[in-house]
Amino acid sequence: MRRLLLSSGKRRRQALRAKSKKSLLIKPVGISAPDIFEISSQSQRIKLISFVSRIAEYLSRNRRVRLNFDETKTLKPCGTLYFIAAIEDFLHLFPGKISAKYPIDDVVEQLFQHVGILECFGLSKRKVVTADNVVNWHFAKGSDATTDAFKSLLKAHEKALGGEIIRSELYACLSEAVTNTRTHAYPNRADGVNNWWMFSQAMDNKLTVAICDLGIGITKSLLSKPELSDYLRRAYRILSKRQIHKDLIKVAVSSDRTQTGLAYRGKGLPQMLDLIKGGSEGGFRVQSSYGLYQYDAATKSDQLMTLEEKIRGTLIQWTLPLNVLEG
Secondary structure, eight states: OHHHHHHHHHHHHHHHHHHHHHHHHHSOEEEEOOSEEOSSSHHHHHHHHHHHHHHHHHHHTTOOEEEEOTTOOEEOHHHHHHHHHHHHHHHHHSTTOEEEOOOSSHHHHHHHHHTTHHHHTTOOOOOOOOOHHHHTEEEEEESSSOSHHHHHHHHTTHHHHTSOGGGSHHHHHHHHHHHHIIIIIOSSOTTOOOOEEEEEEEETTEEEEEEEEOSSHHHHHHHTOGGGHHHHHHHHHHSOTTTHHHHHHHHHHOOOGGGTTOSOOOSSHHHHHHHHHTSSSOEEEEEEEEEEEEEETTTTEEEEEEEEEEEEEEEEEEEEETTTTOO
């Protein structure tokens, strides 16, 4: 009888452990977002990428996650765009696995509502969007190389820029960026998804435009080109694998073919950089994997950096003075 009771008690404990384990799997994991969504600053970049990586880790283990934005107070264009791109990609890969609380900060909630991210979390709209630094943001996304998805985004800035934007060099650059995403960013993705996401904001006498994809990145794209083999052999002798990312971004944006001896350079990133170099104000920034390249038109200087945490895909940002199309 005693042996039977012990056996019964053991079975109950095993059942309780199994029930507890099942409960943990059903209960979503709470993940807190950082206070600032910024991806160019080294310290803030680490926080944002760690946040996104934790979401990916639990989803890959078939766990549901619940996002908490209680501490989030500041949303920068590139950091926010990268977050939105990552979340929409996760929702495609893991449908029904992500939920969230409403943000505490009023402006953060307005922006999440404005760009449709609240709806992605199954949260209803409950704000009137009035904040200046929200209503001036415009958002577009697409999965092909046509310009229809971002024409309305750019046309919203025609008056501020002082010209017909669809005939401008800026429009040509963005069209090229979208084409590059379609052509080069997603060569091997099994589900056929090749999305890009775009933000624009006209404020404080400047226009900011950012575009993001979650593809293979600039480094892998260039590594696939046989024309680069000799250049890479030289580079790998003096650079670490992490450092090579920033130098390959430099190659990608360079319009000086003599720098590497490569003949395949076309439009794309060099054209985008030349748009900023043609003026005395504004900036241009490219991030991919561990590398970052940025150019400041006011000082006519550029900078290459190797960052601690890598991102998926590529992020490009332009900053131009308003009325740049007047002539």
